[in-house]
Amino acid sequence: MKLKYFSHSAFQISANNGKIILIDPFLDGNPTSPEKSENVNADYIILTHAHGDHIGDAFKIAERCGSTFICVNELANYCQAKGFSAHNMHIGGAFDFDFGRVKFTIAHHGSITPDGQYAGEPAGVIISIGNINIYHTGDTGLFYDMKLIGEMNNIDIMLLPIGDNFTMGITDAAKAVELVNPKLAIPMHFNTFPVIVVNPKDFKDKVERDGNKCRIMNYGEEIEF
Numbered sequence: 001m002k003l004k005y006f007s008h009s010a011f012q013i014s015a016n017n018g019k020i021i022l023i024d025p026f027l028d029g030n031p032t033s034p035e036k037s038e039n040v041n042a043d044y045i046i047l048t049h050a051h052g053d054h055i056g057d058a059f060k061i062a063e064r065c066g067s068t069f070i071c072v073n074e075l076a077n078y079c080q081a082k083g084f085s086a087h088n089m090h091i092g093g094a095f096d097f098d099f100g101r102v103k104f105t106i107a108h109h110g111s112i113t114p115d116g117q118y119a120g121e122p123a124g125v126i127i128s129i130g131n132i133n134i135y136h137t138g139d140t141g142l143f144y145d146m147k148l149i150g151e152m153n154n155i156d157i158m159l160l161p162i163g164d165n166f167t168m169g170i171t172d173a174a175k176a177v178e179l180v181n182p183k184l185a186i187p188m189h190f191n192t193f194p195v196i197v198v199n200p201k202d203f204k205d206k207v208e209r210d211g212n213k214c215r216i217m218n219y220g221e222e223i224e225f
């Protein structure tokens with residue numbers, strides 16, 4: 001399994017069976033992304049919520065690749081109404097896809113499409129491929145149920161926002177890592193816009209002082225697990 005980071009909350013997972021899964025592919029309008037959407041392919045696109053910096057170029061990519069969306073029911077309905085293929089899920093539920101298992105979790109945030117349509121609850125997502133469990137928290141504030149999410153799902157890699165203003169900042173994000181206790185924490189959703197500029201090194205130092213591992217991925221970097 002390979003995990004690639006485009007910046008912001010946008011990741012690409014290449015599963016062991018060759019399927020490509022994108023999460024929140026915000027590329028063309030994202031000043032920090034090294035990649036344009038025309039060069040990115042997807043079998044599946046997972047959206048944590050409908051804000052523009054998460055839907056991003058999802059529809060452009062899906063139109064070209066015939067990708068299937070995976071998201072909460074209301075947002076999946078919105079994708080289907082636009083003519084796209086989507087798998088409707090909801091918070092707490094898991095489903096086995098051909099590449100692995102996807103489970104949605106709560107996230108404390110908002111969700112509305114760029115054209116003002118109701119998009120259901122925002123979510124986090126746990127993706128299990130082989131024996132690796134990846135928890136992408138979506139946009140969220142800190143919540144104590146993360147402890148339960150960690151206990152129930154044996155998280156290997158936690159992808160979490162640290163940019164503050166719209167989501168957790170560094171102090172709360174470090175606490176979130178402590179609650180979930182993943183084998184590796186990877187920060188996201190920072191330095192894309194002026195209001196979310198932070199130093200990820202401060203986050204890494206804090207996480208490592210607390211005894212957890214942290215890796216700051218470079219934009220465009222891909223790691224094999």
Ligand code: NI
Nearest residue numbers: 049051109139
């Ligand atoms: Ni958001």
Ligand code: MN
Nearest residue numbers: 051053139166
């Ligand atoms: Mn966001």
